[in-house]
Amino acid sequence: MKASLLLGSLALVLALSGCGQKAAAPAAGDKAPAAKAEAPAAGPRVIEITANDQMKFSVTTIEAKAGEDLKVILTNAGTLPKEAMGHNWVLLTADADAAAFVAAAMTAKDTDYVPASLAGQVIAKTALLGPRKSDEVSFKAPAPGTYVFLCSFPAHFMVGMKGTLIVK
Ligand SMILES: [Cu+2]
Known part of the structure; x- marks a missing residue:
C-alpha cells in the first residue's frame, strides 16, 4: 500500500x-x-564632450566607421555667461576651410556664430550653450576621411577649441 x-x-x-x-x-x-x-534601443554610439571656461573640449579625437550612427552630447561645464563664453560643437565637411569658417562665424552672432552662408559646410552641430547647459546632435559618420570639429564662438578655435573626427 x-x-x-x-x-x-x-x-x-x-x-x-x-x-x-x-x-x-x-x-x-x-x-x-x-x-x-x-x-x-542600443541606438547610436554616444560621445560625451564637455566644454569649459578654459576653452577646451574634453574630447579632441573621435574615431568612427563610415555610416556609423553617432550622437554627440556637448555639455558646457563652465560658469561664465553665454555672451562671454558660449560653446558649440560644429563638425565641418572634409573640404571646408576651418579658418575661413570661423572668420565668417565671428560676424554671425544672430545665428549663434554659425554663418548661414556656409551652412553647406556643416555636417552636424549643437546649439550654442551657456553655462551648465547641454545639447546633443545625432548624425551618421560621413565617408572615410578626416574632419575638423570646432567651437565657432569668436576666437575659441584659435585658442584650440577644435578636434578631429577620423572616419575609417
Ligand atoms: Cu567655445
Missing part, C-alpha cells in the same frame, strides 16, 4: 517535472523576441 503510494507520487513528480520542461520551452522562445527588441 505504502509502496504504491510512493510510486504514485513519484509518477506525479515525474509528470509535473515533464510539464515543467514543456513550460520551459516556450519561455526560452520568449527570450528571442526580447533580445531583438533590445537591438533598436
